[in-house]
Amino acid sequence: MVAPPDNDVLWARALHFRHDDGSPGLSGVSLGVREGEILAVSGPRGSGKSTLLRCLSGLVPANDGEVWFNSVPVHTMGPAARERLRRDRFGWIDPAPVLVPELNVWENAALPLMLRGTGRRRAKAAALEWLERLDVGDRARRHPVELTHAERQRVCIARALAPAPSVLFADEPTAPLHRVDRAHVLRTLTTAARSHGITVVLATHEAQTAALADRTVSLLDGRCVRTVHLPPVSGPAESEGRAACSLSV
Amino acid sequence: MLALRLSLGAQPAVQVRRLLVAGASAGTGFLLLSALGHALSHPDPAASALRLAWCAGPLASTVYLALAVARTDPATRPRPGLSAVGLGPVKLMAISAATTAAACLLGSVLALLVFLQLRGDLTGMPLGGGAREFLAAGRPLPLPAALTLLALVPLSASAAVAMTLRPRDPVTGAGRTAPAYGRFGAYRRTPVRESFGAYGRFGRQFGAAARERRTATELPAPEQAGAEAPSADAAEETADGSPAVVPPPVPTAAPSGLPWGIAVLAVGLAVEALTSRTGSEGGPAAFLGLALTSLGLALVGPGLAHLCGRLLQAVRPGALRLLAGRVLMTEATRIGRPLGVVCAVVSAAYAMASLHDRDDPSAGPLVVLGVLLVVGCTVATLLTAAVEAKQAHADTTASLRRLGAPAGTLRRAAVLRAAALLALFGPLTVAVAELSAWPLGG
Numbered sequence: 001m002v003a004p005p006d007n008d009v010l011w012a013r014a015l016h017f018r019h020d021d022g023s024p025g026l027s028g029v030s031l032g033v034r035e036g037e038i039l040a041v042s043g044p045r046g047s048g049k050s051t052l053l054r055c056l057s058g059l060v061p062a063n064d065g066e067v068w069f070n071s072v073p074v075h076t077m078g079p080a081a082r083e084r085l086r087r088d089r090f091g092w093i094d095p096a097p098v099l100v101p102e103l104n105v106w107e108n109a110a111l112p113l114m115l116r117g118t119g120r121r122r123a124k125a126a127a128l129e130w131l132e133r134l135d136v137g138d139r140a141r142r143h144p145v146e147l148t149h150a151e152r153q154r155v156c157i158a159r160a161l162a163p164a165p166s167v168l169f170a171d172e173p174t175a176p177l178h179r180v181d182r183a184h185v186l187r188t189l190t191t192a193a194r195s196h197g198i199t200v201v202l203a204t205h206e207a208q209t210a211a212l213a214d215r216t217v218s219l220l221d222g223r224c225v226r227t228v229h230l231p232p233v234s235g236p237a238e239s240e241g242r243a244a245c246s247l248s249v
Numbered sequence: 250m251l252a253l254r255l256s257l258g259a260q261p262a263v264q265v266r267r268l269l270v271a272g273a274s275a276g277t278g279f280l281l282l283s284a285l286g287h288a289l290s291h292p293d294p295a296a297s298a299l300r301l302a303w304c305a306g307p308l309a310s311t312v313y314l315a316l317a318v319a320r321t322d323p324a325t326r327p328r329p330g331l332s333a334v335g336l337g338p339v340k341l342m343a344i345s346a347a348t349t350a351a352a353c354l355l356g357s358v359l360a361l362l363v364f365l366q367l368r369g370d371l372t373g374m375p376l377g378g379g380a381r382e383f384l385a386a387g388r389p390l391p392l393p394a395a396l397t398l399l400a401l402v403p404l405s406a407s408a409a410v411a412m413t414l415r416p417r418d419p420v421t422g423a424g425r426t427a428p429a430y431g432r433f434g435a436y437r438r439t440p441v442r443e444s445f446g447a448y449g450r451f452g453r454q455f456g457a458a459a460r461e462r463r464t465a466t467e468l469p470a471p472e473q474a475g476a477e478a479p480s481a482d483a484a485e486e487t488a489d490g491s492p493a494v495v496p497p498p499v500p501t502a503a504p505s506g507l508p509w510g511i512a513v514l515a516v517g518l519a520v521e522a523l524t525s526r527t528g529s530e531g532g533p534a535a536f537l538g539l540a541l542t543s544l545g546l547a548l549v550g551p552g553l554a555h556l557c558g559r560l561l562q563a564v565r566p567g568a569l570r571l572l573a574g575r576v577l578m579t580e581a582t583r584i585g586r587p588l589g590v591v592c593a594v595v596s597a598a599y600a601m602a603s604l605h606d607r608d609d610p611s612a613g614p615l616v617v618l619g620v621l622l623v624v625g626c627t628v629a630t631l632l633t634a635a636v637e638a639k640q641a642h643a644d645t646t647a648s649l650r651r652l653g654a655p656a657g658t659l660r661r662a663a664v665l666r667a668a669a670l671l672a673l674f675g676p677l678t679v680a681v682a683e684l685s686a687w688p689l690g691g
Contacts (some may be wrong), residue, residue, distance in 0.1 A: 059651060087653030098648035102575035115654050159652075179619035 008032035009199050010167055015055055015065035017048075017222075025051040026222045033167070038190055038200040040213035048222040050171050051204035056201065057090050057169045058082035068168070087116060091165035091198075093189075097152035097171040099144040100157075105157070106131060106140040109159045116163060119202075130158040134188050149180035157189050167199045174209065186212055202218075252347035266318045267352045269629050272309040273358025274402045275363070276622040279396040280304045282364045283615055289385035307619050308657045309593075310626035312534045315353065315406040316413055317587070317633040319345045321640060325414060325618075338416030345414055347441065353403035365390075383615065427507075451581060504582050507552025514545025518684055525688030530648040535688075539600055542685050543593035546678070550589020555581035557673050561665065573662040577669070584670070587631040592674050594627045596682035603686040 010033040017025035026048050033039050041049045055062045058074050061082075062188045067074040067127070069089070074082065086092070089237065092113075099108045131137045134154045144152055153173065160168055173181040173189065182214035192211050202213060210216045218225050258265065281304050288297035319325060325345040328336055336344075339478070365371050368386045520538035526532075555578055560572025598620055646659060 038676070081657060083653055085653075086651075087655065090653065092651045098644055100572070100575075101646050102579045103571065105572060111568060111571075111649075111650055112654075114571070115652075115658060120565055120567060137425060170544065236498075 002095070007034055008061075009070055010056060010201070012052075012056060013065075013066045015052070015062045015067070017051055017055055017060070017062050019051075019198070024107040024222055028065075029219070029224055030065075031217050031224065033199055033201060036194075036197045036199055037215060038052065038193060038213040040210040040216045041203045041219060042200060042207070042210045042216050043219035044205055049205070049219055049220040051222075052219065053169045053201060053203050057092060058086055059092075059168075063183060086154065087112075091160035091163065091168040093160050093170040093173045095175045097143060097149065097156040099143075099152060099155060101144055104141055104143050105136065105155050107145070108144065109155060109162055112159060112163045113140055120221045126162050127158065130162045130192075131155065133192065134158045135184075141247075142209050150177055150185060152184055153177065153181075154188065157185065161192055161196075161198070164196065165198060168193060170200060170202045172203050172205065173205075198217040252344045253351065255344060256348045256351065259322075259324060263322060266321065266629075267632060268407075269648075269671055270311070270315045270318050270349070270352040270361070271356040273307075273314050273622060273626050273629075274353040274406070275359040276353045276618060277304065277307045277311045277402050278357045278399050279364060280307055280619055280622070282341030282360060282395060282403065283383040284367075285390075285394055285398055286364075286385035289388050289390075290383075303619065307622040307626070308405065310404045310623045310630075311402055312409050313587075313590070314626040314630045314633070315349050316409050317630045317637070318347030318352075319349050319410040321637045322348065322634050324348065340412045342416060346411040348589070349410045349465035350403045350407040355408045357399040357402060361395065380526060485671065501554045501569060504551035504585065506548045506550075507556075509546030510530075510545050510550075510552060512545070513541055513548060514681070517543075517545055518681075521685050521688045538688075539597055539685060542681060543597045546593035546681060547586070547589040550587075550592065550674075552584045553673060554585030554588060554670060555679070557669050558666075561669050565678075568667065569658055569662055572659070573665040573669070576642065576662070577666045583634055583638050583641075584631075586672055587627065587634045588670060591627045591631050592678040592681075594623055596678050596685065598624060599682035600686040 012032075014027050015028045015029045019025050029048070031039075041052060043049050051060075054060045054065060058077065059082075062075060065075065069085065072085075074085065077085065099105075100111065103111065104126060106127045109122075109131055110123035113123035113126060118126075127135065128140055131140050134157060136151050136158065138153050139147055139151060139155075144155070147155065157173065160170075170189065174185050177185060186209060190200070192198070196207070200213075202209070204210055213222055259267075281301070283573075284304055286296060286303040287300055288294065291297060322345060325341050327338060327341065329529050332338075336602030355454070364384070368384045370390070388449050463682075471501070517540070520541060521535060524534040524538060558574045558579075558581060560574075562578060566574060601620075649659065
């Protein structure tokens with residue numbers, strides 16, 4: 001067992017994952033996430049982005065391979081230890097905003113803090129601060145039903161950021177949004193992560209989102225690939241016989 | 250046929266629930282056939298009609314159970330993928346009605362077989378003793394009457410299921426907030442108009458209106474919009490993704506039945522006390538009082554469950570009490586109604602038992618069967634409602650688990666809810682049962 005390099009906060013080597021029904025998920029993915037960086041995991045639908053994030057965050061154990069977090073092996077942990085690690089050090093943002101519908105917005109955002117045993121007053125203060133920063137501060141006493149989709153997603157981001165996690169996993173956080181909302185959500189997410197030194201692993205299937213990240217890892221069919229996007233060709237005459245393509249090597 | 254195929258391929262837990270429905274239907278069918286047998290062997294039609302009327306309790310509880318089971322059935326959940334091939338909401342309603350009818354028919358056939366077996370029509374050895382009077386052994390069983398009685402449970406159960414699960418259009422796109430009829434032009438949804446000199450007016454830049462306008466103007470950031478402009482197909486790419494999940498509407502208001510329930514409960518207890526004073530115990534007035542008391546308990550259930558949840562999350566709650574209390578408040582109707590019915594049945598059974606063991610110590614086997622049926626059905630309905638609530642919360646629970654919420658906390662919240670309900674409803678049931686048994690017992 002080789003210890004990972006020191007400057008990587010999260011490090012994976014030769015991850016293999018096969019779903020329960022036997023369909024292949026990941027086949028030999030290795031990557032390192034440096035402290036405080038925003039790493040985009042890009043690739044089309046079904047390329048294994050979400051599976052990689054779930055393996056890295058310890059939601060599911062990989063069939064084969066290693067995951068290290070701050071020189072602690074995650075792949076040898078039991079379910080309880082992984083759950084504790086996820087609660088204390090990791091944050092998670094779903095593609096669709098799943099909030100607890102019974103709680104109002106600030107209670108939703110303060111819930112992870114309260115689950116960690118933080119006092120109600122401090123949890124509320126932190127939640128309100130993050131909600132204000134993400135432009136949903138005036139909705140703090142509403143219920144999730146009364147919010148629009150983009151607002152709910154921002155509440156989800158505030159909920160994930162409020163406990164100040166070491167690593168934040170965002171699984172296509174902007175997929176169901178329009179472009180204006182998408183840009184807003186992404187900008188607030190990346191700004192907050194950079195200003196607080198939070199490492200972000202961001203799964204996305206579009207190049208514009210990946211452009212906001214420090215580094216991009218491309219996945220294709222469960223493998224890491226280096227994708228070269230060919231420059232757009234100008235002029236209608238030249239582009240006529242040529243399909244837009246990219247080269248994966 | 251499709252309903253049969255779907256119901257055969259279900260999970261064991263679902264099959265167990267359907268078997269419970271079949272068992273309840275068998276018991277009710279047997280009671281109905283016994284009323285028929287009593288009518289065959291006794292010339293007095295009034296006594297037999299009274300027996301038939303007493304079967305209404307088991308029948309109602311069987312239908313109630315069938316309804317709860319049909320609502321928790323995963324086969325009747327809307328399936329977006331299969332709607333295109335014809336498994337739309339109407340078809341799903343038909344399937345669940347057919348599944349319910351199949352389970353109840355199974356029970357009815359079972360009841361008929363047992364009844365015929367006890368009569369000795371199958372083996373030629375009729376059961377002796379006191380059972381002869383309701384089996385009507387030796388007399389030919391009128392087949393149309395028996396089939397009519399046996400069809401009662403399947404028909405009423407599947408009709409109730411079809412009524413409950415009939416497809417209704419969700420109100421989409423309607424106003425999220427009620428329109429405010431405040432002033433002239435109140436329907437305008439756009440931000441505040443910027444007319445000349447409006448900016449500098451006193452008090453303009455404070456308060457919610459100013460904040461709202463500021464966010465509205467800041468939203469499309471110019472540099473981001475420019476960066477996103479070339480990806481014209483990005484919006485279409487997300488269009489094929491999962492549809493926007495809107496959280497389920499949460500009833501925030503308390504259920505309205507509490508005052509009515511308390512009033513009916515009080516009237517029922519008063520009627521019982523009055524009959525005991527006038528000395529007509531055991532008469533119809535006493536049963537009217539008992540029925541009113543039970544109805545009041547059943548009506549009180551949702552409101553009390555809501556109150557219970559409100560008390561749980563009352564003073565500066567942490568995560569545990571917050572989760573337990575709020576979920577109980579929203580689940581008040583779903584859990585509280587069967588719980589109130591269980592309390593009503595238990596207290597009524599207690600009062601009847603204290604009334605009966607004075608009169609005749611040997612309660613007939615049919616009475617025992619009926620009471621067991623009603624109590625079993627209502628308890629099974631309560632458990633099924635708990636399963637339904639758990640299914641409704643599956644999404645939220647999964648998302649909380651992804652956040653790293655400890656499974657222990659979620660389990661403790663569920664235990665806390667159950668304990669709070671038990672602490673409120675247990676003493677209430679005992680008190681009401683004692684109060685209603687006391688005047689009846691004289």
